[in-house]
Amino acid sequence: MAMPLHLTVKLGTYLMKQKIKRVEKYPLIMELEPLFACNLKCAGCGKIQHPASVLKQRMPVEQAVAAVEECGAPMVSIAGGEPLMHPQIHVITQELLKRKKFVVLCTNAVLLPKHIDKFKPNKNFAWMVHLDGIGEKHDEAVSKEGVFEQAVTAIKLAKEKGFQVYTNTTVFNTETPADLIATLDYINDDLGVDRLEIAPGYAYEKAPDQDRFLGVQQTRELFSKAFADGRRKKWRFNHSQLYLDFLEGKADFQCTPWGVPLYCLKGWQKPCYLLDDGYAATWKELLEDTDWENFGRGKDPRCDNCMAHCGYEPTAVLATMGSLKESLRAFAG
Numbered sequence: 001m002a003m004p005l006h007l008t009v010k011l012g013t014y015l016m017k018q019k020i021k022r023v024e025k026y027p028l029i030m031e032l033e034p035l036f037a038c039n040l041k042c043a044g045c046g047k048i049q050h051p052a053s054v055l056k057q058r059m060p061v062e063q064a065v066a067a068v069e070e071c072g073a074p075m076v077s078i079a080g081g082e083p084l085m086h087p088q089i090h091v092i093t094q095e096l097l098k099r100k101k102f103v104v105l106c107t108n109a110v111l112l113p114k115h116i117d118k119f120k121p122n123k124n125f126a127w128m129v130h131l132d133g134i135g136e137k138h139d140e141a142v143s144k145e146g147v148f149e150q151a152v153t154a155i156k157l158a159k160e161k162g163f164q165v166y167t168n169t170t171v172f173n174t175e176t177p178a179d180l181i182a183t184l185d186y187i188n189d190d191l192g193v194d195r196l197e198i199a200p201g202y203a204y205e206k207a208p209d210q211d212r213f214l215g216v217q218q219t220r221e222l223f224s225k226a227f228a229d230g231r232r233k234k235w236r237f238n239h240s241q242l243y244l245d246f247l248e249g250k251a252d253f254q255c256t257p258w259g260v261p262l263y264c265l266k267g268w269q270k271p272c273y274l275l276d277d278g279y280a281a282t283w284k285e286l287l288e289d290t291d292w293e294n295f296g297r298g299k300d301p302r303c304d305n306c307m308a309h310c311g312y313e314p315t316a317v318l319a320t321m322g323s324l325k326e327s328l329r330a331f332a333g
């Protein structure tokens with residue numbers, strides 16, 4: 001499944017400008033985390049372990065907007081924590097839409113019905129609901145009973161009100177190919193969301209349950225079985241064909257760690273969305289002061305099992321845009 005046309009044009013124009021200006025390193029999507037607090041305590045979460053004094057903080061609107069403007073990425077994914085616990089999250093969203101950004105608001109959806117009327121449908125805005133399985137499976141992943149039903153109710157409400165809804169499914173080693181097929185079929189066919197994202201969970205050092213993460217070989221086996229028999233083509237993935245190839249072991253490449261940078265309450269996380277080696281005060285400082293060649297599979301042991309889209313999707317997108325054959329394949333998809 002290819003990206004919507006207006007997004008393909010937005011991204012293509014942005015990439016062309018970087019090429020003309022001969023910019024070597026630039027972001028495709030910026031991750032913005034304006035708070036760390038959350039109303040859930042998922043077992044695989046690497047975000048909610050901060051002390052209470054940090055969990056209380058909320059990023060001011062002006063600071064969030066200034067960071068987005070400094071890095072210049074055409075797309076912004078707002079996450080956290082739970083963004084709907086930020087009292088001005090709708091203002092941050094509006095300000096980014098005014099600046100022609102494509103904004104995705106990631107949420108566990110528990111608070112979505114309460115806050116939905118602060119937002120308006122927009123072709124440059126989508127809810128991204130976290131959904132790791134069907135029924136008890138999702139409840140187990142988020143460590144709370146009843147959240148699956150709440151998420152499904154919220155998705156249906158958002159669709160009824162005319163919003164675009166995406167889902168994000170994180171996959172752990174507790175998943176069988178049959179489970180994953182059932183989950184993606186349900187989200188794609190029964191819920192009818194606009195786009196689906198999937199990612200193997202990254203083994204955050206801070207995650208409370210360290211035994212649930214997949215290795216590279218396990219990831220490839222799981223996805224190749226789930227994608228077999230033409231299923232990959234029927235699901236409306238929000239991923240490039242090359243990233244899907246990468247997940248099922250049909251392609252291999254290095255990550256682009258600056259492609260999806262993270263700005264949070266502490267600054268720009270070094271070096272990437274997943275590793276936490278300190279913070280830079282500005283995007284420029286992050287770019288210029290990071291030894292990028294030290295990161296990636298085979299270079300840092302923490303990267304060895306990473307197959308996350310924040311690192312590898314930018315490589316896949318850049319390779320797609322740089323190849324006529326891959327561009328035609330993406331268009332056909």
Ligand code: SF4
Pocket residue numbers: 038039040041042044045046047048080081082108130142
């Ligand atoms: S909903 Fe997201 S931020 Fe909240 S605990 Fe779960 S993984 Fe962490």
Ligand code: SF4
Pocket residue numbers: 255256257271272273274275295296297302303304306307308310311312
């Ligand atoms: S492999 Fe993953 S964890 Fe390592 S630098 Fe790349 S994106 Fe970050």
